[in-house]
Amino acid sequence: MSASSRTLREEVERLDREDPLAPFRERFLLPEGIVYLDGNSLGALPREAAARVERAVREEWGKGLIRSWRDAGWIDLPLRIGEKIGRLVGAEPGSVVVADSTSVNLFKVLAAALSHRPERKTILTERGNFPTDLYIAEGLASFVGKGHSVRTEPAEKIVPSIGRDTAVVLLTQVDYRTGARHDLARVTGEAHERGALVVWDLAHSAGAFPVDLAGAGADFAVGCGYKYLCGGPGAPAFVYVAPRHQRNVQPLSGWFGHAAPFAFEAGYRPAPGVGRYVCGTSPILSLTALEAGVDLFLEAGMDRVREKSVRLADLFVELVEERCGGRGLALLTPREPARRGSQVSFAHPSAEGVMKALAARGVIGDFRPPDILRFGFAPLYGRFVDAWDAAEALGAVLAAP
C-alpha cells in the first residue's frame, strides 16, 4: 500500500472542526502529549469535578463539618446522582441509586433476584463475563448453600440454556474484551418467557450509548461510575431495580438504606423504593466527583455521544486496516454499531508488548489477557485526530523490526 492511499491527518482534523461535541474537550483536564484511549478503564478528569471536589473538601467538610450532611445535601447524593444516571440508562424515575462498588451491588441484586425465584437454583452467566461478576455469583451461590450453583455458557448459548432451574441470568451487556454487545431487550424478553430474571452489568454501557432499561422491561442492573461516566478512580457504582421488584429486601440492610437513618430505630425498616439498596455511609468526596462527570453526559445527550462514538470507532478501524494490513491484527469487535459498545479490540500475538510500545509513544489503551489490544472511545474528550494518531502509532509499532 502506498503512502498516498492513506487518509491524511488534515482530512481528519476537519472532522474535529465540524464536530458539535468538540467544545466538550475543553471541559476536561487532560495531560499534554497523550492520546488517551482508555476511558473505558478510567474516564478523564472533568474540570468541574476538580472544582467540586475541592469545594467539597475545603468548604463542605472543612467549614460545614457535620452540618454539611444537611446543608450541602450530602444526604441526598446517592438518590440525586442515581436519578441522573437513570436518565442516561432509560430507567424509570426512582429506580437507580448510587452506592458501594459494582461488585457489592451485584451481590445485592443477585441475592434479591434469588429471593424472587426461591424454587430455582441456577445463576446462568457468560463464560467470558467480567471476572468480578463471576466471582460474586460464585461467592453468593456458595454462601447461600441451598443447592445453588453458577452455570457458565458461551455468549451464543446463553438464551438456549435458560431453563426451568434458571433463577437469574447475569450478563455484562458489552464484553470487556471484544466490545461485543448483547441485545438487552431481546435477552430480557427471552429470559422472562422462561420465567427467569436478568441482572445486567452496564459497566461498559453507561455513558457509552443510550440504554433503555424501562423499555426492555429490565429487572435489575448495576454499573460503574469510573469508566465512561468519568466519575474518578474507584467512583461509586450504581444499581437499578425495576419498580416492580423494589419491595423485596436485599441482604445488605445497612442504616443508610433504612427509612429513617437518623431516628436510630432498633429494627430495620427499609427505605421506600430503590433507596433501600444503599447500605452504609457513602464516600462523599468520590460521589461529588462522580456527579460532575454524569452532568456532562446529561448536557451533551447520549444520542450525540453515541453518534460520535460510532464514527470514532469506525474511523479507527478503517485507519488501522489501512496501515496494519497483514501485520497479524484480527478485529474482535463487531463492525455493526448495534452489536458493539464504544471500544475497538484487536487480537495480536504480541499484544502485551505492542501496548507497551504504544504507551511509550504516548498512546494509552490497554492490554487484556491473553492477546487483546483494547482501545476505548470517549466522545466528550476524544478527537478524530486521536484515532488517526493512534492508528499511525500502531502502524509504526507493528512495522518496527
Add this chain to the structure above:
Amino acid sequence: MSASSRTLREEVERLDREDPLAPFRERFLLPEGIVYLDGNSLGALPREAAARVERAVREEWGKGLIRSWRDAGWIDLPLRIGEKIGRLVGAEPGSVVVADSTSVNLFKVLAAALSHRPERKTILTERGNFPTDLYIAEGLASFVGKGHSVRTEPAEKIVPSIGRDTAVVLLTQVDYRTGARHDLARVTGEAHERGALVVWDLAHSAGAFPVDLAGAGADFAVGCGYKYLCGGPGAPAFVYVAPRHQRNVQPLSGWFGHAAPFAFEAGYRPAPGVGRYVCGTSPILSLTALEAGVDLFLEAGMDRVREKSVRLADLFVELVEERCGGRGLALLTPREPARRGSQVSFAHPSAEGVMKALAARGVIGDFRPPDILRFGFAPLYGRFVDAWDAAEALGAVLAAP
C-alpha cells in the same frame, strides 16, 4: 453558686499553652468561631488531606490517568492504610485492610464468623448497639435462613447470655449514646471460653484511645474512617481479621479480593491474608483523604491522644457541673476513664432544643434520641478552652428562661 467559684477561662488557657499536642491544631483547617465537639460524627479536615486529595485529583487522576493505579500506588492503598490503622488498634501485621463501609464490612465478618461456627445459630448483640450493626445482623441472619437469629440483650447481660448456640457476639466497644466502653479483652476471653467468636465494632474506638486487638486475642473487628480518624465524610471503613481466621472465605468475593485481579481469571482465588476482605474497586479520592488523617494519629501517638482526651472530658464534666447543677442534666458517661471512650453524654429532657440552642451559639455537638446531648473530644484539634466555652454556653442555654 457564686461566679467567683467558677474556673476562669484564663486558668484553662494555661492548659492549652502547656499541652504538647497543641501544635497539632494547626494541622487542621477549622472554621472560625466554632467550638467543634462532634468529631465523633465527622472528624475535622486535616490540611494535608486537602492537599493530598487535590494532588490525587489533578495530578494522579488528571495527568496520570489509568497509569496511576500503579504509578501513584492506588492499588496498594487498601492494604497500606489498613496496615497503618492496624498500628492504632493493636492489630497483628497483615490483619487490617481498608474497604467499603462499616456496614458492608460487618456483613463480611459476621458471615465469616458464622462459617467458623456452622453448628451454632445465634448472633448475640447488645440491645442498644448502633442501629446499622443490628440491621446488618438481622439482614444476614434472615438471608442465611438456616434457623439463624439475632438475640439482643442489655450490656450487662451479654456475657451471661453467651451460650452453646452463640456463634458470634457482636458488640460496639463504645456505646454511641452514653460513651460507655466494654472491656474488650475480658468479653473476648469470656466468649472464647464458651466457644463463641466476637466481632468488635471500633467505630468510636479507633483514634479515640489505644486498642490492643492482638493482645486481647480478638477474632474480627470493623471500624469507621470518618469519625475520630478524620478521614473525611463517608471515608472508607476498615476490617480486622485475626491471622488465624484469615483462611476462610467471606461471601463478598469481588475481584479486588482476588489473588491476581488483573490476571482476569475465571475462578475466584482469594488473595492471601486479609486482602481477600476487599471486594470491588475502592473509592480512591476518599481513601486518599483517609490516609492523611490516619498519619496524624501515628505521628501524635495514641497514648498522648488518650491522655489528653481524658483530661478534656474530665475538665468538661467538671465545668458543666460547676455551671449547670440543678438544671436537669444527668451524666450518662462513666467517670472512670477505663470505662469510657472519648465523648461525654448527658441526658436532658429538652436535649434536642438545647443542642440547637448551643449550635446557635457556635457550639456543635449532637443530639441522639431520645434525650441525649453528646459531646466528642478530639485531642488533635480540640482545646481545653473549647471545653470551657462549651460548658459556659451550655450553662447559659440552660439558664435561659
